[in-house]
Amino acid sequence: DTEVTQTPKHLVMGMTNKKSLKCEQHMGHRAMYWYKQKAKKPPELMFVYSYEKLSINESVPSRFSPECPNSSLLNLHLHALQPEDSALYLCASSQSQGAYNSPLHFGNGTRLTVT
Amino acid sequence: AQTVTQSQPEMSVQEAETVTLSCTYDTSENNYYLFWYKQPPSRQMILVIRQEAYKQQNATENRFSVNFQKAAKSFSLKISDSQLGDTAMYFCAFMKQYGGATNKLIFGTGTLLAVQP
Numbered sequence: 001d002t003e004v005t006q007t008p009k010h011l012v013m014g015m016t017n018k019k020s021l022k023c024e025q026h027m028g029h030r031a032m033y034w035y036k037q038k039a040k041k042p043p044e045l046m047f048v049y050s051y052e053k054l055s056i057n058e059s060v061p062s063r064f065s066p067e068c069p070n071s072s073l074l075n076l077h078l079h080a081l082q083p084e085d086s087a088l089y090l091c092a093s094s095q096s097q098g099a100y101n102s103p104l105h106f107g108n109g110t111r112l113t114v115t
Numbered sequence: 116a117q118t119v120t121q122s123q124p125e126m127s128v129q130e131a132e133t134v135t136l137s138c139t140y141d142t143s144e145n146n147y148y149l150f151w152y153k154q155p156p157s158r159q160m161i162l163v164i165r166q167e168a169y170k171q172q173n174a175t176e177n178r179f180s181v182n183f184q185k186a187a188k189s190f191s192l193k194i195s196d197s198q199l200g201d202t203a204m205y206f207c208a209f210m211k212q213y214g215g216a217t218n219k220l221i222f223g224t225g226t227l228l229a230v231q232p
Contacts, residue, residue: 040227042206042223090158103150103162104160106161108157108158
């Protein structure tokens, strides 16, 4: 069983919809991450939160809006997406951000399809 | 900038056999860490093994071991006694030791490994 829980597992949305992806961990980790992954490609980092503050934004379009309400929760709000945004969205957490001895724990991802 | 290269897009191995996945990287850093992650069809990325660049001894985790050649900037993964559950995409990854608040994993392009019965 994964210690990082992502919901929903699958999401289909139209280009005018607003939806949110959710991620939760109860390992006491203080860093949380959003990655985007296309089929047969490596994950691409989108955002990093460290101690509930945004520490990295990889120049992600504003139609993706992250939120970290507390140290256990991470949301990704989606609005006016494009079909090319269809991908697997992975959440991860680690004890601290950017440290070797703090490996990432990943969730099972949300498969997003934009129609 | 750091880059990670995996030159084998796909590989196949018979159950119980041994297979080696290749990874090379480019960096000007002297202190860094290297990782292998696997991603089975369940989609979850799982850490397989990690290596500190300052350690000459190769890391091992049960059936998984690495051949770390720092001068050659090579970090291959050997899977012994392959099992059907090893079927997955394998990603090599790099992280600087001292990257500060912007430190992050750099992933290779991945190798899709199929273990045949």
